């Protein structure tokens with residue numbers, strides 16, 4: 001069935017609790033946890049509990065859950081107090097763009113200045 005947990009997926013294992021993570025927020029449809037290799041003073045990943053390989057695939061299959069993920073990026077930014085200065089939400093999509101975990105996730109990055117265009 002579309003969206004079901006994949007046994008070899010790291011983020012499905014974080015959802016199930018089989019792999020530990022520093023969880024900062026959780027809802028019925030999402031989990032937010034600190035990135036293990038932070039690229040900014042605040043670097044939190046927001047993931048859907050359902051498994052889809054990237055954000056666009058999630059959007060096509062379960063648009064409400066993608067909306068939940070985006071709403072949670074804002075909740076994380078507020079809780080981390082980076083909403084005042086600004087923050088970046090990134091969905092790396094495809095290996096060529098730096099995606100390494102093929103379970104949809106939003107990076108929430110803040111607490112330092114940001115360059116544009118990104119590297």
Ligand code: 5GP
Nearest residue numbers: 021033034035036037092098099100101102
């Ligand atoms: P991607 O490169 O796919 O856009 O993002 C995957 C992110 O997951 C990376 O920023 C990486 O540091 C993070 N990551 C990889 N393995 C783990 C882990 O076991 N725990 C946590 N909390 N983050 C991880």
Ligand code: ZN
Nearest residue numbers: 009012051103
């Ligand atoms: Zn997964």
